[in-house]
Amino acid sequence: MAKLSGGEALIKSLVREGVEVIFGLPGVQMYGIVAALRDEPSIKFVVTRNETSTTYMADGYARTTGRPGVAMVVPGPGIYNAGGGLSTAFSRSSPVVLIAGQIPRDGIGKNFGGLHEVNDQKEITNPVTKWQKQVLRPHEVPESIHEAFRQAQSDRPSPVHFELPPETMVEREEVELLEPAVIERKVPAxxxxxxxxxxxxxxxxxxxxxxxxxxxxxxxxxxxxxxxxxxxxxxxxxxxxxxxxxxxxxxxxxxxxxxxxxxxxxxxxxxxxxxxxxxxxxxxxxxxxxxxxxxxxxxxxxxxxxxxxxxxxxxxxxxxxxxxxxxxxxxxxxxxxxxxxxxxxxxxxNSEEELNQPQEDYIRALQEGAPDDAIMVFGMTQLGYYSRPRWITENPKSYIDSGYSGNLGFAFPTALGAKVGNPDKPVICVSGDGGFMYNSSEISTAVKYGINLVTVIYNDGHYGNVARDMDDDFGGTYETDFVNPDFVKLAEAYGAVGLRAKDPFDVKNVIPKALAMNKPVFIDVPVSRVPRPKQWSARAPWTTPQDGLLD
Structure with a gap:
């Protein structure tokens, strides 16, 4: 046994679990962990510009490497911000370990209005995590963090939530570090x-x-x-x-x-x-x-x-x-x-009954430009939807979508996490302009850490799917248009590379050039609305106006 702070016990336990990177923010109520992390050279701390991106990046890392992804956020609003990534990870059974702070011990559950206070904080994540645990003493950390990793990886992998208050991070007591639990693969009778x-x-x-x-x-x-x-x-x-x-x-x-x-x-x-x-x-x-x-x-x-x-x-x-x-x-x-x-x-x-135009030509141009070994992260965008049936995937863990969670804006930070976990593989993010702007500030993170992915932004100046559906089914769209920045200039303002394709067919020429630069590259692709894919021609009753009530 050794006398350790809770923060030190946590970081040393993560090392034993094989953790190499944490995606997070060094906010107040987390300083005891951050200080311990500063003194541990084997773990890289990738700091995002918003807690929203922490769990997305951890999910991208986990799904493309097969290893748990770790995110770290402040309590209360930090957890709420991280919720989208947890939801996506839960929908795709991805082993994400969320390490969260808490308010000081004496205030937990008292509703005194402390900084970042949310009563019953674990209930925030309960619907989208498999397991939650709060620890209050440093000696409880090793056993609980090892159980968190066991839960995240065993049976059906899923996100988990582990939290501790700020005192526990800095208090010191005798702590016994543990070896990771062996993940047993269950076999039917x-x-x-x-x-x-x-x-x-x-x-x-x-x-x-x-x-x-x-x-x-x-x-x-x-x-x-x-x-x-x-x-x-x-x-x-x-x-x-x-x-x-x-x-x-x-x-x-x-x-x-x-x-x-x-x-x-x-x-x-x-x-x-x-x-x-x-x-x-x-x-x-x-x-x-x-x-x-x-x-x-x-x-x-x-x-x-x-x-x-x-x-x-x-x-x-x-x-x-x-x-x-x-x-x-x-x-x-x-x-x-x-x-x-x-x-x-x-x-x-080749069947005209199965294919959709112009989506098919757009996806083929994208496939021609992307290397066969590329990891592709497709956002909730018009081409992203069509990629599910039509993108030809050849390699394991190389196609990433947001599952049934359907999170707009997930693609860019998820692709950043995928690239961190696979630095020697090409990673290509495919996003619409609407989704990209959710987390565009993470261009800063890409530049700071040299996360050299390529992001293709299909830019129609609208929430394109919504605009099409409203026009087709409700007789007219409403407030679906944007005022976008110049994405080339936006990338350059952060110190990244911005390129512009002539049209959606030009991506087959621009992507190889972008990958050869070995820098964070953002490609602005002008595109117009595309028709609804034939595969989704059947409409749920609630997607169209009704005369009367639905059962």
Whole structure:
């Protein structure tokens, strides 16, 4: 044991957990941690311009490296500001550890009106975190911070919230530092594996629906081996993009819509093998099929699809056992789907019924300009929506979106975190002008720390999707236009590089030049409104005017 302050105990515990970077702000009520962090050379402190960006950056770091991302904020308003990133991380099952301050111990829960005071502070994050913990003494820090990391990474990974008051950060007492807990990969019982293998081998036409849980489990190689061993086609969710190269002979891609080639394929399947997914598709499918559902979260089994066999376990540990069990059971009698997959892939690439213009030409220009190994972070923008079905993802953990949280403004800070975690890989952020302005001040952070990503800003001077929807469905838009800065001059004012594309097709020429500069580069791309993608032609009743009440 050693006599340490709570701040020192925290930082030394983070070192033992393998933490290399913290995204945060050095605000009041956090000084004891900041002082300890100043004296720890193995951890880099990346200071953002707003707490909003801390959790986004931690999420981008986590989802592209497979390691927990750590954010640090002041209590009260700092936590509220960080909430958007926690929401996104929760929607994508990303292991983000939020370290938050508190008001002084004697005032907690007293409602005295202290600086940054919010009563029941942990309740702020409760809906979007898996676990919350408050510690009041330095000796409590090591055990609690190690539990925070265990919770963040085990079973279904998720954000967690750890907090302590300012006294605890500076008080000193005997503290026992701990080794990190070993993250155990849970495996289903043999009887469940055997039942799943029996049902799959009896199938007429199985299909795999692959989700983001595969990436969280680092099980991309296991997925490919499983699909190849048993010749089963793979359809991915948006969160599952990258779990298998979309150029693979068994990859159907992720453009599942209300109609079309993929909808027909999954509707014709009699067994769907859902792997690391909630199976909560935008366009519900395979209602008549049996779902063999492999997931670490038992609450997801039967949550959406009632006719389910739950195979509750870690994907990386479970898939090899299931693969062996299917082989032992004699394998399936279905023919290889590769010829049909090839036909569907060709149809998806060329079918006028599936493609949208001009989005398709815009996305192809972007794909031509981006290296194959680039990490792409797509914002909630017109082209970002279209990228979910149409961007060709080849490598694991290389396609990032905001999940069902749908946070406008998340892309730029998330991409910064991705680049911090992957300094030797090209990272490209795709944003609209509306979303970019949410966190444009983080250009300062990119320049300060040499976070050399490329940000492509599709600039239509509007909240483009909202303007289109209001015009199409409500007979006219309202207050969706902007007064934007000159994005080239804005970048240059911070000391970054600003470039301007001639049009959306010119990005294929500008992006390689930007990447070669090895600096933070911001590309202003003029664009006009695009039509609603065909995949989203079906409209929810509440998106259009109604005569009377909706049930």
């Amino acid at each position: 043999d009887s469940v594996i055997e039942q799943a293998a029996k049902e799959i081998t009896a199938a007429r036409k199985p299909v795999i629906y692959a989700g983001g849980g595969i990436a969280r489990s680092d099980a991309e190689a296991e997925l490919v081996a499983f699909a190849e061993a048993h010749q089963i086609a793979v359809l991915t969710s948006a969160g599952g993009k990258g779990t298998m190269s979309e150029r693979h002979a068994l990859a159907l891609g992720g453009s599942l819509g209300p109609t079309g080639q993929l909808k027909d394929y999954i509707e014709d399947a009699d067994v769907v093998i859902g792997i690391g997914t909630r199976f909560s598709m935008r366009n519900q499918a395979a209602d008549k099929a049996r779902l063999v559902h492999i997931d670490a979260d038992p609450e997801m089994i039967g949550h959406v699809h009632q006719n389910s066999l739950g195979v509750v376990g870690d994907v990386k540990a479970t898939l090899p056992k299931l693969q062996a069990a299917i082989s032992a059971a004699g394998g399936g009698s279905w023919d290889s789907p590769a010829p049909e997959v090839s036909r569907i892939q060709e149809a998806l690439a």
